Amino acid sequence: MDTEKHSFMDGKVHLYKRENSNYWQCSTYLGGRNHRVSTKEETLLLAKEYAKEWYMERYVESKRSKQVHLTNQPVQRFEESYALAPEKPKKHTGPTFKEAAEKFIGEYAISTQGERNEAWAKDHERRINVHLIPFFGNKPLSAITAGLVQEYRIERSTKGYKNRKPSRSTLHHETVTLRLVLKTAHRYGWINQIPDISAPYKASGKVRHRAWFSPDEYKMFYESSRERAKNPPLKRHRTVWEDLHDYILFMANTGLRPDEAARLEYRDVTIVEDEGTDERILEIEVRGKRGVGYCKSMSGAILPFQRMLKRHTDAKPTSKIFGKTRNDLINQVLADCNLKNDRDGNVRTAYSLRHTYICLRLMEGADIYQIAKNCRTSVEMIEQFYAAHLKNTLDASAINVRKPKKQPKQEKD
Numbered sequence: 001m002d003t004e005k006h007s008f009m010d011g012k013v014h015l016y017k018r019e020n021s022n023y024w025q026c027s028t029y030l031g032g033r034n035h036r037v038s039t040k041e042e043t044l045l046l047a048k049e050y051a052k053e054w055y056m057e058r059y060v061e062s063k064r065s066k067q068v069h070l071t072n073q074p075v076q077r078f079e080e081s082y083a084l085a086p087e088k089p090k091k092h093t094g095p096t097f098k099e100a101a102e103k104f105i106g107e108y109a110i111s112t113q114g115e116r117n118e119a120w121a122k123d124h125e126r127r128i129n130v131h132l133i134p135f136f137g138n139k140p141l142s143a144i145t146a147g148l149v150q151e152y153r154i155e156r157s158t159k160g161y162k163n164r165k166p167s168r169s170t171l172h173h174e175t176v177t178l179r180l181v182l183k184t185a186h187r188y189g190w191i192n193q194i195p196d197i198s199a200p201y202k203a204s205g206k207v208r209h210r211a212w213f214s215p216d217e218y219k220m221f222y223e224s225s226r227e228r229a230k231n232p233p234l235k236r237h238r239t240v241w242e243d244l245h246d247y248i249l250f251m252a253n254t255g256l257r258p259d260e261a262a263r264l265e266y267r268d269v270t271i272v273e274d275e276g277t278d279e280r281i282l283e284i285e286v287r288g289k290r291g292v293g294y295c296k297s298m299s300g301a302i303l304p305f306q307r308m309l310k311r312h313t314d315a316k317p318t319s320k321i322f323g324k325t326r327n328d329l330i331n332q333v334l335a336d337c338n339l340k341n342d343r344d345g346n347v348r349t350a351y352s353l354r355h356t357y358i359c360l361r362l363m364e365g366a367d368i369y370q371i372a373k374n375c376r377t378s379v380e381m382i383e384q385f386y387a388a389h390l391k392n393t394l395d396a397s398a399i400n401v402r403k404p405k406k407q408p409k410q411e412k413d
Contacts, residue, residue: 004016004017006044006048008048008051009052009055012028012029012055013026013027013028013051013052013055014026014027014028015039015044015047015048015051022042022147023038023039023040023041023042024038024039024041024042024044024047024051025037025038025039026038026039026047026050026051026054026055028055028058030058030059030062031062035058037054039051039054041147042146042147043146043147093140093142094140094141094142094190095140095141095185095190096137096138096139096140096141097132097133097136097137097138097139097140097141097144097181098133098136098137098138100141100181100182100184100185100190101128101132101133101181103184103185103188104124104128104180104181104184105124105125105128107184108121108124108180109121119259123173124177124180127173127174127177128177128181130161131156131161131174132174132177132178132181135152135155136148136152136178141182141185141190141191142191144182144195145195146195146196146197146200149175149178149195149197150200153171153175153199156171156174157171171199172199175197175198175199178197179194179197182194182195182197209344209346209385209386210346210351210352210355210385210386211341211342211346211347211348211349211351211352211355212342212348212352212355212356212358212359213252213339213348213352213353213356215360217339218252218356218360220337220339221248221333221334221337221339222245222248222249222252224333224336224337225241225244225245225248225333226245228241228244228245228332228333228336229241229242229244229245239311240326240329241329242307242311243308243311243322244326244329244330244333245304246304246305246307246308247261247304247322247325247326248330248333248353249300249301249303249304250301250304250305250308250322251350251353251354251357252300252353252356252357252360253297253298253299253300253301253304253357254282254284254295254297254298254301254357255295255354255357255358255361255371255374255375256284256286256295256354257288257351257354258325258349258350258351258354259288260286260287260288261321261322261325262320262322262323262324262325263287263288263320264284264286264287264320264321264322265317265318265319265320265321266309266315266316266317266318266319266321267317267318268284268285268286268287269282269283269284269285269305269321270282270283270284271302271305274296277299279299280299280302281296281297281298281299281301281302282295282296282297282301282302282305283295283296283297284296284297286376288376293376295374295375295376296374298357305321308321308322325350327349327350330349330350334348354375355386357375358371358375358382358386359386359390362382362386362387362390363390368382368383368387
């Protein structure tokens with residue numbers, strides 16, 4: 001059953017879609033019979049272009065067949081002329097996706113040196129080698145269309161990789177990498193334009209707040225880690241658990257990202273007297289995905305840092321303070337106090353300590369612009385993912401405004 005129809009060229013050509021089919025079909029009536037063919041296109045614009053060319057070929061073919069019939073020319077000559085107008089579209093040729101990907105990998109790390117973290121460039125290379133090249137590799141760049149990219153998303157979502165289906169954010173990152181490769185191809189003139197590869201059928205997603213710890217949950221978390229540090233499962237691991245406890249306190253009082261804390265060296269941290277608050281705080285030189293930034297901590301970060309200095313007396317100024325994040329240990333502490341998931345099912349990780357820092361500062365009435373600067377992020381990100389679900393950011397006096405009632409006019413005697 002036909003579901004959608006369009007007619008053009010004075011009603012001589014018809015486009016329609018069949019049920020359970022994504023492709024447009026085209027038809028016309030010439031030479032006393034109907035002609036039908038699939039355009040193999042999903043978009044109406046491309047289907048119209050295909051249908052116009054197809055109709056003109058059928059029209060020329062119909063005229064030639066009439067001439068052959070009238071002049072009694074051999075059939076062989078008609079077949080030869082028919083061969084000059086093939087029905088099948090030409091095969092795509094030109095540079096392949098693999099060539100463009102290799103070009104992109106070769107120049108991206110050099111072009112963004114100092115602006116993008118090295119790990120970010122390696123992530124692009126990993127996505128290309130593991131996912132994109134196995135699917136697009138030998139295909140000409142001109143053959144990569146929005147429909148082909150959608151087929152890639154469907155295959156990734158159904159088959160997955162090593163029996164693991166990708167999340168929405170993972171597919172988004174792969175689409176970003178794919179677009180960068182196509183931009184490289186366009187820059188060198190290998191393709192005329194970059195196809196629209198944005199995900200179809202995507203509605204505005206539900207805004208979900210980031211997993212964090214409420215004040216009571218945070219207290220349960222760090223008290224559980226303190227208990228682990230005092231009574232470790234194995235005595236020889238006492239230092240490891242003590243470091244983890246100080247890591248939790250340090251992160252919740254600075255708002256650093258886990259990757260920023262992993263790169264932090266002793267020479268990056270200075271204990272200073274803050275003139276604005278008359279408190280001792282830490283001034284931290286942060287190196288992360290946004291390059292070099294700065295952070296001023298809460299006073300609660302002083303003691304964990306001093307304990308790390310005292311515990312690791314052999315550390316050099318260039319030594320890492322915490323090093324690689326021990327997610328396995330964090331998960332054990334979260335399991336001890338049943339805090340691995342929040343009430344909405346969001347999974348808590350080391351990143352949740354950064355989210356906790358931001359939320360607690362907003363609840364205390366801190367300026368959102370200053371928090372964004374201190375956390376090396378934007379006000380828009382904080383408003384979307386943090387402030388939206390905090391009741392403290394709503395001002396009842398500004399919301400519950402009532403217009404004064406007008407007094408009825410008194411009639412004069």
